Amino acid sequence: QMPLYCSRFMVAPCKRTLGDVVPDHSSRVFRRCWRRLWHPGRLYTGSVTSSPDSEFRNSEMSTQSEKPFHTPVMVKEVLQFLDIKPGQVVLDLTFGAGGHSKAILQSVPGVTVVAADRDPKAFQMAQRLAEEYRGQVKPVLGRFSELNNLLPALGLRPGGVDAALLDAGCSSMQMDSAERGFSLSKDGPLDMRMDGDRYPDMPCAADVVNALDQQALASVLAAYGEERHTRKIAAAITQARSVYPIGRTLQLASIVAGAFPASALYARRDRLQRPSHVATKTFQALRIFVNDELNELHAGLRVAQTLLRPKGRLCVLTFHSLEDRLTKRFLRGEDLAAPPRRSHRQRAKARLGLEGEEHEEEEENEEEEKGRESKHWVSLKKVIKPSEEEVQENPRARSAKLRTASIAS
Numbered sequence: 001q002m003p004l005y006c007s008r009f010m011v012a013p014c015k016r017t018l019g020d021v022v023p024d025h026s027s028r029v030f031r032r033c034w035r036r037l038w039h040p041g042r043l044y045t046g047s048v049t050s051s052p053d054s055e056f057r058n059s060e061m062s063t064q065s066e067k068p069f070h071t072p073v074m075v076k077e078v079l080q081f082l083d084i085k086p087g088q089v090v091l092d093l094t095f096g097a098g099g100h101s102k103a104i105l106q107s108v109p110g111v112t113v114v115a116a117d118r119d120p121k122a123f124q125m126a127q128r129l130a131e132e133y134r135g136q137v138k139p140v141l142g143r144f145s146e147l148n149n150l151l152p153a154l155g156l157r158p159g160g161v162d163a164a165l166l167d168a169g170c171s172s173m174q175m176d177s178a179e180r181g182f183s184l185s186k187d188g189p190l191d192m193r194m195d196g197d198r199y200p201d202m203p204c205a206a207d208v209v210n211a212l213d214q215q216a217l218a219s220v221l222a223a224y225g226e227e228r229h230t231r232k233i234a235a236a237i238t239q240a241r242s243v244y245p246i247g248r249t250l251q252l253a254s255i256v257a258g259a260f261p262a263s264a265l266y267a268r269r270d271r272l273q274r275p276s277h278v279a280t281k282t283f284q285a286l287r288i289f290v291n292d293e294l295n296e297l298h299a300g301l302r303v304a305q306t307l308l309r310p311k312g313r314l315c316v317l318t319f320h321s322l323e324d325r326l327t328k329r330f331l332r333g334e335d336l337a338a339p340p341r342r343s344h345r346q347r348a349k350a351r352l353g354l355e356g357e358e359h360e361e362e363e364e365n366e367e368e369e370k371g372r373e374s375k376h377w378v379s380l381k382k383v384i385k386p387s388e389e390e391v392q393e394n395p396r397a398r399s400a401k402l403r404t405a406s407i408a409s
């Protein structure tokens with residue numbers, strides 16, 4: 001029997017405020033699509049944790065014991081640019097598995113680390129670290145957009161933080177746990193929420209693919225996945241779900257793959273020239289949309305701007321061009337409501353239809369950065385990339401970009 005589409009949000013309304021969105025150009029897509037998702041009577045109610053789609057289940061993968069592990073990226077560079085002195089206060093906005101926080105605690109005596117994360121599992125790890133470093137770690141559970149309300153309880157006031165780190169996106173613990181639904185290679189419920197435990201009524205990825213109409217779905221894929229074949233993929237998804245609701249990660253991956261000839265399945269390459277699955281960008285788009293990652297990133301940058309003291313330093317690690325562009329524009333003090341200014345090179349790429357190609361890494365035209373300083377921030381260095389050795393050791397670092405800035409005094 002087909003699950004009914006009815007609104008679980010009507011029963012337990014979500015607290016998301018649609019008005020409080022980043023004035024970033026992709027937010028229009030966000031608002032429009034989110035409202036559609038919100039529409040009563042259309043949401044996926046089949047539980048993502050007990051999907052009947054066992055034919056898509058790879059039981060070997062989902063039952064194997066997974067050791068979640070996250071290798072922190074560019075630790076040496078982060079420590080160098082944060083330049084933390086003994087006894088200072090550091091805000092780690094993205095604690096994750098605590099790799100950067102631990103490195104800070106180990107290298108600077110008497111430092112206090114405020115360890116925030118939206119993921120309750122990361123929060124538990126921060127609590128454990130707080131036991132190890134008594135009085136030096138202050139765990140906080142919350143999204144960037146919630147921190148203004150949470151941090152004053154810890155005695156943090158505007159200007160009271162010496163250094164801040166934002167390591168954007170998901171941790172390997174989240175990506176590699178099949179049951180969290182982020183991975184397109186491990187079967188699991190199509191969830192993708194970083195804090196679904198805290199907000200069980202928030203839409204998950206299964207809600208998005210089962211409830212949005214084809215055009216809205218295509219807009220989400222284009223805006224957040226920078227995917228070029230959006231119509232084809234959105235059509236495949238809407239066709240597949242008319243037969244059976246989509247509830248599992250491998251099910252979605254195979255539906256997307258089905259929209260392409262077999263030869264195209266791994267024809268795309270990542271930045272290490274490794275074959276990348278044709279559904280990779282679809283998964284990225286859904287993850288960003290479900291977790292409202294770009295608006296959250298903007299909120300996190302604003303929190304850092306408010307809390308850092310004059311000359312206080314910020315490091316931001318990003319992993320795809322949407323995050324990096326937003327960070328770059330924020331640190332330049334650009335109006336995010338205006339469409340981004342494009343370099344000659346980017347305009348040429350757009351004309352040739354090469355935008356968004358994974359192998360076509362978006363290179364910074366750093367010459368154009370000159371004279372674009374913000375009144376709030378002083379850039380410490382051009383964008384920094386990981387060393388080749390680091391990328392070899394930790395392939396997840398391959399797309400990392402580090403931006404560093406200090407508060408103008």
Ligand SMILES: C[S@@+](CC[C@H](N)C(=O)[O-])C[C@H]1O[C@@H](n2cnc3c(N)ncnc32)[C@H](O)[C@@H]1O
Pocket residue numbers: 070071072073093094095096097098099100101116117118119122142143144145167168169170171172194296297
């Ligand atoms: C790349 S991981 C950080 C890894 C960490 N630096 C380490 O070394 O282990 C990103 C973390 O940020 C968290 N995160 C992402 N968006 C967030 C948000 N809007 N508010 C708070 N935490 C967020 C995720 O839950 C995840 O744990």
